[in-house]
Amino acid sequence: xxxxxxxxxxxxxxxxxxxxxxxxxxxxxxxxxxxxxxxxxxxxxxxxxxxxxxxxxxxxxxxxxxxxxxxxxxxxxxxxxxxxxxxxxxxxxxxxxxxxxxxxxxxxxxxxxxxxxxxxxxxxxxxxxxxxxxxxxxxxxx
Amino acid sequence: xxxxxxxxxxxxxxxxxxxxxxxxxxxxxxxxxxxxxxxxxxxxxxxxxxxxxxxxxxxxxxxxxxxxxxxxxxxxxxx
Numbered sequence: 001x002x003x004x005x006x007x008x009x010x011x012x013x014x015x016x017x018x019x020x021x022x023x024x025x026x027x028x029x030x031x032x033x034x035x036x037x038x039x040x041x042x043x044x045x046x047x048x049x050x051x052x053x054x055x056x057x058x059x060x061x062x063x064x065x066x067x068x069x070x071x072x073x074x075x076x077x078x079x080x081x082x083x084x085x086x087x088x089x090x091x092x093x094x095x096x097x098x099x100x101x102x103x104x105x106x107x108x109x110x111x112x113x114x115x116x117x118x119x120x121x122x123x124x125x126x127x128x129x130x131x132x133x134x135x136x137x138x139x140x141x142x
Numbered sequence: 143x144x145x146x147x148x149x150x151x152x153x154x155x156x157x158x159x160x161x162x163x164x165x166x167x168x169x170x171x172x173x174x175x176x177x178x179x180x181x182x183x184x185x186x187x188x189x190x191x192x193x194x195x196x197x198x199x200x201x202x203x204x205x206x207x208x209x210x211x212x213x214x215x216x217x218x219x220x221x
Contacts, residue, residue, distance in 0.1 A: 026189075030198065031197070052214065052215030053213075053214050054214065055212055068197070070146060071191060071202050074209075076213070076219075078220075080217075080219075087146070104184060110220060111218050131147070
């Protein structure tokens with residue numbers, strides 16, 4: 001079972017964060033490759049594991065870097081507003097230890113500069129997430 | 143917000159009753175004013191969309207009576 005464990009020096013303050021990359025979905029990569037179109041480079045950033053997020057979120061400007069177009073639209077409720085329309089994109093999330101998950105994420109603004117992604121329950125639903133506050137570490141098994 | 147996929151969302155709303163009658167819970171692939179196909183999974187519909195149209199906007203929508211908004215409790219999300 002692929003997994004990774006991270007030690008965060010102050011887990012309570014920082015939260016369960018992990019450096020990830022996102023890339024265009026597998027199938028789109030094949031289509032681009034077949035058409036001899038350059039495949040956009042994966043984009044790096046810091047992700048927060050967020051059990052309060054129904055689905056994974058990518059900061060809007062990073063979606064643009066991948067050159068992705070929307071494949072859907074959903075409405076979301078946040079702390080600030082309700083029924084906000086957001087576009088959906090098919091992306092691949094590349095975690096440490098070669099764990100790769102393809103998912104349908106939404107593009108939305110994320111406040112502050114330190115977090116570029118929220119990893120939501122669309123990804124967590126196929127995993128075991130262990131938050132070990134006493135050891136300042138967390139583990140995700142897929 | 144609705145300029146991209148605006149036409150597709152209009153098409154979905156216009157055909158929603160018919161789609162609910164024949165394919166409730168499945169996924170519709172819609173481009174402009176055409177319902178291109180109905181699929182068992184969203185990934186099947188998205189793959190078909192990329193295959194037929196390439197990297198352009200298209201709508202994959204689950205056919206449901208009532209859409210429940212997705213919830214985000216984190217105050218990092220700025221909308």
